[in-house]
Amino acid sequence: MDFLLSLILIFIGIPVGIGYLLYFIPKKLGYPKLSKYLLLIFGCVLAILVLTNIFEDQLFTKKSARKLVAEQGIVLNDKFDLVHNETRMGGWAWLGPPNPDSHTFILIISDNDKKNAIETIKNSFDFKISDESIEYFSLRSFANPYVGDKFFQNYENEDFFVRESYLFRERGQIHRFIFICKKENKLIFESFDYPF
16 A cells, blocks of 8 residues: 555656646746746646657557667668557566566568578577577676677577577666567567666
């Protein structure tokens, strides 16, 4: 119950308090019009922040997908279709570490882009085939990572060619996968954001 009360105070009390100060301080100083304008601007900014969070999946574009894939070293030159997009907010588990935020999208790509993506993965210096031992990334896999360090792993299994990356940030790590389907012209992107 205390946790719920804390959330209410944070997400409702703080914005109401800021709005109260923005309205009444200028009004008490003799600027009633300014207080109304400040409150209106603050309300609009707050509404935009809330609505962009709520409608994040609907506002995700092909340009955003192309950029996220390019950050992993896979370049898409041709047109593609964005057939699925889903964002899930993590949260603090009752016991244990927090659950990560996740983002998944699926693209239908051209034959040429599929071929280039597979070549990029296969030509990586660390490429492994499914028969070989693949060490899955975990925090224990890295001795002393620095903020900004990014590690890649490229491999092939029965159904996919996979590019996996791990990026260290000040406030956590981002673990990303790109799966290129062998049987279809499908690219699957998955990202998991692990907070500290």
